[in-house]
Amino acid sequence: MGNISGLTINPSTLVRKTRRLPVKGKILVKQGDYVEGNDIIARADMPGFLEVLKVAEKLGIEPIELRDVLIAGEGENVKQGQVLAALKYFFGLFKSEYKSPADGNVEYVSNVTGHVGLRRKPKFVELKSHISGKIAEILSGEGAVVETRASLVQGIFGLGGERQGKIKVFNTDFIMPEAITEEFSGAVLVIRGNIDSTGLKKAVRIKVAGVVCGGIFGKDLNEFLGYEIGSAVTGLEDIGLTVIITEGFGEMKMSERTFKLFSSLNGKSASIDGTTQVRAGVIRPEIIVPIREPGKVSAQENESETKLEIGSNIRLIRSPYFGRTGIVTEMPAAPSIISTGSRLRVLVARLDSGEIVTVPRANAEIIT
């Protein structure tokens, strides 16, 4: 076993974000331009929804007869309420009509099913930069790469999509809902410990942009969401704010290193994204705080993967040492038997408390 990925906690690193439109469109920026997080960098027309209209069935005719009664033919643009097909019967005294439910274009007419395909008007989509920085690359018709020097913290799990706001740090093990007041509207609240469902609901009510916390209890999260989380594939929730946890579920405190970094960023503008995908193509939620002035290059710049070896800084990620940090002191080559009876490869670490522990290698992550 070689590399174990850890979550990034880096005060100064080069962040490159690829921003892509869902379909091809127009790019509004040039290479080298400086953009702010809220700037729109590309636009596109999304093809409208194709609605299948069961015209023959509605008019009570055979599919083969549809073309005879059709008023608007293939390729024609129609308006909402416009008659698409009309059937006269009883010597023309009575008439059945089928009106278009929306503006659109008649894309096809089927003699087999008696359906008409109505393509709704295209939708306009805009792509924001999300982070402030320089346009490093244009992806022809698709988007752009935005580059910035930034402080970057990856969380372990998040909910909700991209948002921006100023960081407000709370050095507390638990934030009381009363502490979340109107003055934090639009802010990103960074809480060292936990928040409960009442606190989250209050944050939504006063329009907080995001909450970043050490941990959250599962029952609080379920209560806030109104459903139970089944898999860690998130980001599209419409919950009124973005939530990111840095350590895990239960009573958790942010690691010393993470909290120190956030404390140094208090008051600065952050771009946050709760999107998480713990599956193929792992995506972890992140907090990006662009650094305006040229900073010192971090030694770990762009190293998202480091080798686990003697001397590596690690965080233990499973009970009974969950959340403890330390340094690897031994990497025995031969597998060892642990208290469950499993025989597996382990490492020996000296924790920050001075305690020496032996743990499965899989239960340690490198702090980068």
Add this chain to the structure above:
Amino acid sequence: MKTILAADCGSTTTKAILIVRDAKSFHLAGRGEAPTTVEKPFEDVTVGLMNAIYELEEITGRRLSRGGKLLVPGTDSEGADIFLSTSSAGGGLQMLVMGVIKSMTAESAQRAALGAGAIIMDTIAFDDGRTDFQRIERIRNLHPDIILLAGGTDGGTAEHLVDLAELLLAAEPKPRFKHSYQLPVIYAGNISAREQVSGILKNVMEVRTVDNIRPVLEKENLLPAREVIHRLFLEHVMAQAPGYTKLQSWAGTSVIPTPAAVGKIMQQVAQEQKINLLGVDIGGATTDIFSVFNGVFNRTVNANLGMSYSICNVMNESGLQSILRWIPFEISGDQLIEILLNKMIRPTTIPETPEELYIEQAVAREALRLSLYHHIQFAAGLKGIRQERTIGDSFVQAMTGQTLVNLSKVDLIIGSGGVLSHAPERAQAALIMLDAFQPKGIFQLAVDSIFMMPQLGVLSDVNPDAAKEVFHRDCLIPLGTVIVPDGISEPRQKIAEYILRSQDNEESGEIHPGEIKVVPLRTEQIAELEIRPARNIDAGSGRGKIARAKISGGEVGLIFDCRGRPITFPEETEGRINMIKHWFNVVYSGEK
């Protein structure tokens, strides 16, 4: 062929094994593993493969690569004669299935896809209870690798097939990998609608037509669709996934989806031994169940039931109480939720305390129970067909579409996947399977030693004898024979008396209601078992009749499971905990 290098590029781990032939037979020389590297920063599956091979080189002392390249073909002293691989990395093969009627053509299409090793993301049918709008929304939000569209019998009406094609046209689904190529659609429905369906979809998708999977209602013809699925898997899915072109170029035969390879080996075992077989592969994201009953093979995959990525789905589907009942200590529902959520977000971690191990094994019981339940529903005869009737049928009206899985008739149950193959004690794997499946009768239990069935499945295409030899010698670990008497409904003194005669020993005893009893019988031992059941108890030969069987041993031995079916639990916590602890002590430690 003397040396075979075979790999399975799994979603989390890539496993490489080396098989060598000595004077007598093929055997496993070693196994190496490393994290799969389809993700950033590597984005090349061969990086993880080479890491696994480096470990294998260390373990076996045989050089298999030089300068990042495989030494294939090799020589007597280094390299291998052939390299083979299976893959489920990047989420495996993900398909959307469409048919006209849910329990008929859509179900046949599901069987075709599952048999080819796919994960089914959804099944769209006209009677699926959704509106067209909901179907279109669903199709649009999925990003399948392949769509299989079926429906109708040959020569029947084309209307519903055209409807389905129009749904696809309206939804315009995009493939999972690069959006720049057209999504492949396999049309395997009524041949009279081929032209119309192709005409509707030709500009937005790549349409391949194959023979109808249900040419007439009474017949299912899955092979042509399965072959095209496999071809498209190689051409599209594998070609788009990072590093796969290189992987395929190294392989001496086609890279096949992992579940398809496991299915092959399961079918071969059942055929060779002429037995009914139930197999399971429980992974981090999914649980696959394989069955061969009366020669008919079925596979189902539960994409949302697994031990890490999907562990919370197991909790949501089974309910907290169902998991808690298997845990041999007190723990609150809230604590359990926390532990499972943390496993979900850090899926590669390993239980470090006995308590957390028992919790994961409790979840495994429920994941397997639910997966088997789904499998039993699905593995059925064709539904909705005309049945020819005999005089006998006038008295017994059999339903069509009855399940083929009969848990009283199973001969062998094979468990695979981390929680079973890597259980610290083999007896734990045995009890997990017994608790989850609750089979009846007389059967054998076994586990895949180190999860090498995928590699042996792909090897069986190239060298069936080698695959068979290694399977029996190194892969299959017999756990023992299990006796589950039927008819335990009333409290009584004893269920049966038994006599076990082996070459060097004779042992007799009694079995009682509610107990689980283990009699040591080593793997290589064969013994004659005679059971004299009480009235109304069936030990395999009918109620009250003496049953005799030649049985073989295993890592656990002979297990008498008299806990009744279904297994019930005392209502108060202390009694339940004591009962589970007692089972653990008996099966794990051989306590009397």
